[in-house]
Amino acid sequence: MKDLVAAAVAAAKERGQDVADVPLTAIAATAGISRSTLLRRLGGSRAPLDEAVRRSGVDPGGRPPVRERAIAAAAELVDERGLGGVTLDAVADRAECSLPSLHAVFEGRDGLLTAVFLEHGPLPDLEALVANPPERLEDTVRALHHSFVAALDHRPRIIPAVFGDLFSRPDGPAARLVAGYAPRLYDGLGRLLSPHMEAGRLRPLPLPVLVQLLFGPLLNHMLLRPVLESAFGAGLPSSEESIDLFVEAYLRAVALPPEGDPGSGV
CATH class of the missing domain: 1.10.10 (Arc Repressor Mutant, subunit A)
Structure with missing residues (x-):
């Protein structure tokens, strides 16, 4: 040979x-x-x-670049094992590449996990929404909820693994991921919500509070949904119905009616 x-x-x-x-x-x-x-x-x-x-040490080529293969392999491993179970050795083995090539491309494990989060997390959809925002507050909130649910349900399931790691290890890789991308996330959310606050449609609350009220209840519901489905079966609202309920609840909590209008201000 x-x-x-x-x-x-x-x-x-x-x-x-x-x-x-x-x-x-x-x-x-x-x-x-x-x-x-x-x-x-x-x-x-x-x-x-x-x-x-x-x-023999020569890459025969004919395959996607190391970066693409490694991100795909790492995402599969995160889905299977959680963030804590992903090692560069395991990624190199599944992606059929060398450890030195992973270090050269990603500068270590955190860089690789960051690339996975960037590709499979909510940032791409959020930034697309910022580029073409809905006019109405209700439509904005609904679009954000749909985007968030899609990110949670997306396979490989990266976002649930990130939250699982956050809850179990506050100083783990998920914390570093969130800290690194929080500015971009909040910048995008601020661009979507601030105009409605300035127009008097939203209560003038700190942006982190508005965001936590926006996603906190929905996150709790979606992460517990597999358990709730087993417990309540057909009695549990569908994901779409749940989004409608959480959108309505959010608007009741933070939306302001137009001057002279006692009704909803959405």
Whole structure:
């Protein structure tokens, strides 16, 4: 197999391609054998050759970059084991990459978990909402609740794992994640809620309090929902009905009616 690995690497270098992208015909020609002979020696598939190239220390390519593979692998491990169960060794094994490559790309475990949170957390949807905000307060609150529930239900389930780690280890990786991204989260939420406060539609409460009132009850409900479904079955409102109830409750708590209007100010 060593001669085939050398031929594959040489052919890739000559063609300026990854090994995985070099046709077997070209590798066979470099090795001085026919394509059929090459396939026979490989057992009918090029997979053993690519694996042998990888074992020799050369990335055969033809796959997503290390960053993409590592984020996907880490997200799966977070879903399966929680944040505390994710090690760089486990990620490297599942992503089929080396530990040095993980350190080079992410600068350590916290950097990798941060990348996972950024991809699978609520920030992308929140920033998309900030870019095109609803006009009405009620629509804004509803959109935020939908986004939050989607982030909680999204597989792999990263956000529940983050909260689980926060509750169990206040100084753990989740705390560092939240501390790092809290400014961006609150900036986005402030951009959505502050205009309604300035227009007199929202009570002038500190932003952290408005945000905790916005997501706290819904978070409690969604994290406990699997248990509640077992206990109450069909008697439990659907997720959509629950969102409607929590939107109404939030507006009753913090919305102000327009001047001269005793009704809702949404």
